[in-house]
Amino acid sequence: MQVTLRPLGPAEREKVLQLQVRRSQQGFVATNADSIDEAEDGDHCVPLAIYDADVAVGFAMYALDPDDGNYWIYRLMVDQRYQRLGYGRKALDELLKLMSRLPGCSQVTLSVAPGNDVAMELYRQMGFRESGEIIGGEIVFRRSMHNIE
DSSP states (O other): OOEEEEEOOHHHHHHHHTOOOOGGGTTTSOOHHHHHHHHHHOSSEEEEEEEETTEEEEEEEEEEOTTTOOEEEEEEEEOGGGTTTTHHHHHHHHHHHHHHTSTTOOEEEEEEOTTOHHHHHHHHHTTOEEEEEEETTEEEEEEEOTTOO
């Protein structure tokens, strides 16, 4: 497995738009098209294609949120064909490494829809902890960026 994160150029964009989660997961994450539109509406979102060698397997997006000044992972999705193979964990690891190099990024925040137990378990295993907050009906998790290699 050679997971890398790539900026969303035209070729990557087309491939990412073809990726989908399972039908049972569609209520947990925005579509990639909606996420790309969100990124294009402002300059604070950074959309990334998740690749294994030359195969697009997922999509991620992070941002320095203009409302609260915190770094957030807005999206992390793996296409239904590549789930449960370790891509989510590896992509999250690569994303955290990338974000650890951003100026002033001492912690990362994300939110998870209630019932998305698989995602919550992954985030807990990767050092995220529930903050006790609920935003937009989603459970907020935070992780310190110390000890990222």
